Amino acid sequence: MSFIEVKNKKGTAGKKxxxxxxxxxxxxxxxxxxxxxxxxxxxxxxxxDVGGHVIKVGEGGKEYILPMCYDCNNKPEEEVFEAWESDLVPVKD
Ligand SMILES: [Zn+2]
Structure with missing residues (x-):
């Protein structure tokens, strides 16, 4: 297991x-x-608090879901943070 750099994906609030x-x-x-x-x-x-939409830095636009608190989910799109790669669940298989 390893940490990976991710960022919030914005514009996903309306996605069901x-x-x-x-x-x-x-x-x-x-x-x-x-x-x-x-x-x-x-x-x-x-x-x-939420299942946040994130993308891996350098991978492109593929979206993953990560459990996040409201504060982390509200980080600006430019801010890079880290998560366990194994905690990322792809939105599409
Ligand atoms: Zn948090």
């Missing part, structure tokens, strides 16, 4: 999760088969 999921956090939990217990941004121990 796929059928069968009540929220993006629910999507993440069902895909991972476990409950989110904390904000998964490295160095943050906030609560997992």
């Amino acid at each position: 999760p796929p059928d069968g999921y009540t929220s993006w956090l629910d999507f993440w939990e069902k895909k991972k088969g476990k409950k989110a217990t904390t904000c998964e941004v490295k160095g943050c121990d906030g609560s997992p």
